[in-house]
Amino acid sequence: TYALGHDEVKPLTNKTHDPFGGWGASLVDSLSTMMVMGLDETMDAVIPEISKINFQLDENVSVFESIIRYLGGLLSAYELSDARHPILLQKAEELAQALLPAFDTASGLPYHLWNPVKKESLNNSTLIAEVGTVQLEFMVLSHHTRNPVYAQKAQKITDWLDKAGYRHGLNIVGLFPTDIDVHRGRFKDATCTFGAMGDSAFEYFLKEYLLAEGSVPQYGRLYLHSIDSMKRYMLRQLPGSELLFLPPFDTRHHTAKRTMDHLTCFVPGMLAMGAKTFDRPDDMVVAKGLLETCVYMYRSTATGLCSENWQFENDEPYNPLTYSKSREQLTASRDWWYMQGNSAQDTLVEHETSGNAHDQETVTQSYQLPPVSLPRPSGLQSMDRRYLLRPETVESIWILYRVTGDPKYQVSVDRYKDDDPPFF
Numbered sequence: 264t265y266a267l268g269h270d271e272v273k274p275l276t277n278k279t280h281d282p283f284g285g286w287g288a289s290l291v292d293s294l295s296t297m298m299v300m301g302l303d304e305t306m307d308a309v310i311p312e313i314s315k316i317n318f319q320l321d322e323n324v325s326v327f328e329s330i331i332r333y334l335g336g337l338l339s340a341y342e343l344s345d346a347r348h349p350i351l352l353q354k355a356e357e358l359a360q361a362l363l364p365a366f367d368t369a370s371g372l373p374y375h376l377w378n379p380v381k382k383e384s385l386n387n388s389t390l391i392a393e394v395g396t397v398q399l400e401f402m403v404l405s406h407h408t409r410n411p412v413y414a415q416k417a418q419k420i421t422d423w424l425d426k427a428g429y430r431h432g433l434n435i436v437g438l439f440p441t442d443i444d445v446h447r448g449r450f451k452d453a454t455c456t457f458g459a460m461g462d463s464a465f466e467y468f469l470k471e472y473l474l475a476e477g478s479v480p481q482y483g484r485l486y487l488h489s490i491d492s493m494k495r496y497m498l499r500q501l502p503g504s505e506l507l508f509l510p511p512f513d514t515r516h517h518t519a520k521r522t523m524d525h526l527t528c529f530v531p532g533m534l535a536m537g538a539k540t541f542d543r544p545d546d547m548v549v550a551k552g553l554l555e556t557c558v559y560m561y562r563s564t565a566t567g568l569c570s571e572n573w574q575f576e577n578d579e580p581y582n583p584l585t586y587s588k589s590r591e592q593l594t595a596s597r598d599w600w601y602m603q604g605n606s607a608q609d610t611l612v613e614h615e616t617s618g619n620a621h622d623q624e625t626v627t628q629s630y631q632l633p634p635v636s637l638p639r640p641s642g643l644q645s646m647d648r649r650y651l652l653r654p655e656t657v658e659s660i661w662i663l664y665r666v667t668g669d670p671k672y673q674v675s676v677d678r679y680k681d682d683d684p685p686f687f
């Protein structure tokens with residue numbers, strides 16, 4: 264009613280907002296949801312809007328945002344509709360053609376901002392998340408159009424990341440820093456993060472591997488190098504709890520921040536998929552521990568919503584042998600030599616390997632979450648208190664449920680009543 268053809272509606276004023284080129288970002292981003300929900304009539308009604316989009320815009324547009332929102336949205340809907348709407352693929356290709364010159368740099372890394380009409384960029388700076396989050400879309404576009412150029416551009420970036428070494432500003436294998444100079448083909452800082460500005464680059468390695476059905480070992484290798492280094496250098500645990508934290512890490516000085524973004528909450532889902540794909544049970548332990556933190560950050564607030572980021576203290580490096588043990592337990596356990604009976608076994612940390620959702624017939628429809636019993640760890644608090652409709656935690660919960668079959672990851676919707684919120 265108020266914002267058709269625009270990116271966003273402002274619900275208080277009914278005015279529009281166009282932060283993503285003004286091509287109808289919400290509409291295109293929602294196409295795949297319409298398909299999944301069977302809203303075929305809505306879908307048919309918005310197709311004419313899609314065909315009106317003009318991607319030849321004389322403005323600075325974000326290459327990354329355009330690819331994940333528009334190209335990803337168009338291609339997902341095209342696939343889900345079994346190619347019933349050829350216009351979706353046609354528009355996807357128009358957009359990719361408008362962005363393609365942004366990839367013609369010395370390094371092959373695309374500019375952050377691009378003017379499709381003037382064919383110029385005003386900035387040589389970009390981010391690892393921006394160059395590492397085009398591969399799935401471009402590979403899929405090449406697949407459907409049978410034009411290899413998109414996949415080739417994407418592969419050039421992947422190859423650059425694969426061969427990046429110390430002279431490119433990389434200090435630890437797999438831990439790609441955030442800021443990149445497109446022209447020089449170098450990292451400009453040393454901070455690696457799985458939160459804002461880093462996140463999806465790491466996610467895409469695994470998803471590329473899965474998309475190519477394991478046929479390209481390079482994608483699996485890039486993923487595993489990153490995960491191994493992340494676990495070794497970046498991951499933090501809170502003694503006596505299941506809570507794990509994944510803060511930004513300075514790869515030059517080997518210092519960690521004490522903050523974590525909600526954006527980082529995609530990691531549990533990624534690790535759970537990777538744990539299954541590569542048979543790595545410890546990655547599943549880490550996935551569950553990080554998800555504990557993300558869910559705790561929702562369930563321990565008065566609104567049941569999570570803040571954009573938070574800080575913590577009293578942490579220490581993740582260690583599979585001491586994870587979830589309190590300092591008191593660990594001190595006591597050193598005396599196992601003098602103890603009788605089986606108490607020595609308490610010092611061994613064992614974690615069950617995951618089952619498959621289909622193996623477990625005991626899943627109950629009306630599972631309800633127990634009250635939060637963990638007292639708030641001292642020093643754990645919200646920083647930026649906004650909730651930006653972030654999907655990462657829900658996606659991770661969904662993946663963890665599908666991979667483990669554990670009913671604790673289900674949330675009962677059928678029991679929900681307005682005055683009886685399910686989370687408390």
Ligand SMILES: *[C@@H]1O[C@H](CO)[C@@H](O)[C@H](O)[C@H]1NC(C)=O
Pocket residue numbers: 275276277
């Ligand atoms: C926005 O639209 C709603 C629904 O039509 C209406 O109730 C509301 O008064 C409008 N707000 C403004 C500021 O016009």
Ligand SMILES: *[C@@H]1O[C@H](CO)[C@@H](O)[C@H](O)[C@H]1NC(C)=O
Pocket residue numbers: 321322323385
């Ligand atoms: C693009 O960005 C530059 C630098 O920020 C600015 O000078 C220019 O006006 C912008 N162009 C458009 C069309 O927005």
Ligand SMILES: *[C@@H]1O[C@H](CO)[C@@H](O)[C@H](O)[C@H]1NC(C)=O
Pocket residue numbers: 384385386387446
């Ligand atoms: C980007 O780098 C190139 C090559 O070093 C240089 O010619 C150009 O002026 C730079 N652009 C900006 C906006 O800094």
Ligand SMILES: *[C@@H]1O[C@H](CO)[C@@H](O)[C@H](O)[C@H]1NC(C)=O
Pocket residue numbers: 375385386387388389
């Ligand atoms: C270039 O982009 C970086 C990172 O987005 C930003 O900090 C910087 O201000 C930009 N420079 C110009 C000239 O727009």
